[in-house]
Amino acid sequence: MSAVVNGVYINGAWRAGHDVLDVINPATEEILAQVSVGDARAVTQAVDAASAACVGWSQSTGRERGALLRKVAQGVSEQREPLMRVQSHNSGKPLFEAGIDVDDVIATFEYYAGLAEALDAEQDRAVALPTDAFSARLRREPCGVVGLIVPWNFPMVTTAWKLAPALAAGCCVVLKPSEVTPLAELQLAQIIAAAGFPAGVFNLVCGTGLAVGAPLAADPRVAKISFTGSNAVGVQVMQRAAETVKGVSLELGGKSSLLVLEDADLDLALELACGGGFFNAGQMCSATSRVLVADSLADEFLQRLTARAEGIRVADPFADDVEMGALINRAQYQRVLAHIQRGVQDGARLLCGGERPAHLAKGYFIRPTLFTDVPLDSALWRQEIFGPVLCVRRFTTEAEAIALANDSDFGLVASVVSRNDETAARVANALQAGMVWINAPQVIFPQTAWGGYKQSGIGRELGPWGLATFQEIKHVIRSN
Numbered sequence: 001m002s003a004v005v006n007g008v009y010i011n012g013a014w015r016a017g018h019d020v021l022d023v024i025n026p027a028t029e030e031i032l033a034q035v036s037v038g039d040a041r042a043v044t045q046a047v048d049a050a051s052a053a054c055v056g057w058s059q060s061t062g063r064e065r066g067a068l069l070r071k072v073a074q075g076v077s078e079q080r081e082p083l084m085r086v087q088s089h090n091s092g093k094p095l096f097e098a099g100i101d102v103d104d105v106i107a108t109f110e111y112y113a114g115l116a117e118a119l120d121a122e123q124d125r126a127v128a129l130p131t132d133a134f135s136a137r138l139r140r141e142p143c144g145v146v147g148l149i150v151p152w153n154f155p156m157v158t159t160a161w162k163l164a165p166a167l168a169a170g171c172c173v174v175l176k177p178s179e180v181t182p183l184a185e186l187q188l189a190q191i192i193a194a195a196g197f198p199a200g201v202f203n204l205v206c207g208t209g210l211a212v213g214a215p216l217a218a219d220p221r222v223a224k225i226s227f228t229g230s231n232a233v234g235v236q237v238m239q240r241a242a243e244t245v246k247g248v249s250l251e252l253g254g255k256s257s258l259l260v261l262e263d264a265d266l267d268l269a270l271e272l273a274c275g276g277g278f279f280n281a282g283q284m285c286s287a288t289s290r291v292l293v294a295d296s297l298a299d300e301f302l303q304r305l306t307a308r309a310e311g312i313r314v315a316d317p318f319a320d321d322v323e324m325g326a327l328i329n330r331a332q333y334q335r336v337l338a339h340i341q342r343g344v345q346d347g348a349r350l351l352c353g354g355e356r357p358a359h360l361a362k363g364y365f366i367r368p369t370l371f372t373d374v375p376l377d378s379a380l381w382r383q384e385i386f387g388p389v390l391c392v393r394r395f396t397t398e399a400e401a402i403a404l405a406n407d408s409d410f411g412l413v414a415s416v417v418s419r420n421d422e423t424a425a426r427v428a429n430a431l432q433a434g435m436v437w438i439n440a441p442q443v444i445f446p447q448t449a450w451g452g453y454k455q456s457g458i459g460r461e462l463g464p465w466g467l468a469t470f471q472e473i474k475h476v477i478r479s480n
């Protein structure tokens with residue numbers, strides 16, 4: 001194992017922190033790296049640096065900021081392979097999935113570079129008023145120092161969705177990666193450091209939620225916290241932020257549905273069910289972990305889905321034929337197994353999976369797992385599992401399917417499979433979710449918003465909404 005890596009970057013310089021954390025490879029259970037992480041003292045210093053840098057950075061032009069964001073996109077593109085590898089090593093996800101993550105990061109930085117460049121022409125735009133006695137202009141100004149707190153399931157991606165728009169808006173940032181997966185963010189930070197941002201514009205403090213995330217959410221100089229993670233922590237972040245009336249945006253959990261309507265293409269439905277349930281070993285806020293299938297198709301669908309799930313190759317993320325990798329850590333592995341066990345106790349019928357694959361002695365691997373006959377009031381049906389576990393349920397009418405899908409505390413995404421455009425659109429419009437895919441895999445574009453209804457969060461990332469969340473609106477009115 002190599003030397004301890006500095007996990008604190010403040011005011012343009014790397015530093016050691018106040019503690020050392022082991023980073024584990026989930027596929028081997030071995031220590032991958034050791035990172036020197038910060039605490040409340042580092043957070044204070046990072047916010048000092050960001051506050052000082054804001055004076056100049058907030059006055060920079062959108063064109064200047066856009067140029068730097070393009071450099072980051074270019075740097076990530078040049079480092080594509082090493083970034084993929086570190087992402088797979090640290091997350092346990094197959095290399096091809098890590099490639100999708102890196103491409104998403106590149107697309108996000110490029111997209112927000114474009115929005116930053118377009119800002120200059122928009123600034124000070126005249127506002128039409130109902131009188132000639134006054135004139136008004138509109139300014140969009142950066143909201144100041146922002147704290148970005150991200151989870152472990154899509155490291156670098158959840159970061160890019162916050163970091164690129166925050167920098168595009170002219171904010172100065174303090175980023176806190178997940179303590180479980182800091183390695184990709186550390187590499188991304190090297191690329192940002194090399195791009196030439198003024199010192200203090202971008203700061204990073206690795207560390208635990210309590211040591212780093214909590215003081216960041218509490219610091220009165222931080223104008224906004226953008227958080228992605230669990231509902232339990234999201235609530236705590238919001239409570240801390242409330243004490244100094246900070247803006248918060250929260251991207252939280254989900255319990256989403258895939259609706260297989262009676263005129264669905266069954267092959268496509270099977271493919272989308274596997275993608276929505278087992279990509280990233282099911283550790284997706286957007287997992288379509290409830291599969292609702294029309295009664296007329298259900299027998300064949302269940303039989304074929306079981307065969308497919310049993311055939312999915314669970315393996316080391318670097319194996320040539322890998323289809324599904326490891327779960328993130330021991331805690332998550334045990335949590336998912338406990339959910340499965342409780343599901344059985346609650347009366348759900350296990351069709352396949354539910355245990356570690358026999359051929360893998362080490363690593364946090366769980367076989368793709370299918371349940372049916374899941375009680376509607378069970379934890380399996382209602383709570384986010386965050387593992388490779390799908391619950392399949394039959395429905396008889398379209399209205400029943402919509403009601404089942406909407407009967408959730410969450411409302412992040414949904415998928416609809418139907419050969420009839422009109423039916424699919426009608427169902428999509430009736431679903432309480434921030435994103436609905438029709439006959440499509442879970443593609444996400446920087447141009448389309450990300451975020452959910454109900455307890456899936458507050459606000460939207462990506463698109464112009466992702467930029468607006470880091471801007472204040474100012475109107476200047478004068479007498480003519």
Ligand code: NAD
Nearest residue numbers: 150151152177178208209213214229230233251252253285
């Ligand atoms: P988590 O809530 O445990 O941690 C998220 C981040 O918050 C980590 O960086 C953690 O260190 C930090 N944190 C922990 N305690 C904190 C505190 N008291 N104050 C401030 N920060 C604190 O979540 P996780 O386990 O890393 O990620 C999984 C969760 O993230 C799932 O619930 C999933 O649904 C959610 N998620 C949502 C989206 C989305 O876009 N909606 C995307 C990815 C993940």
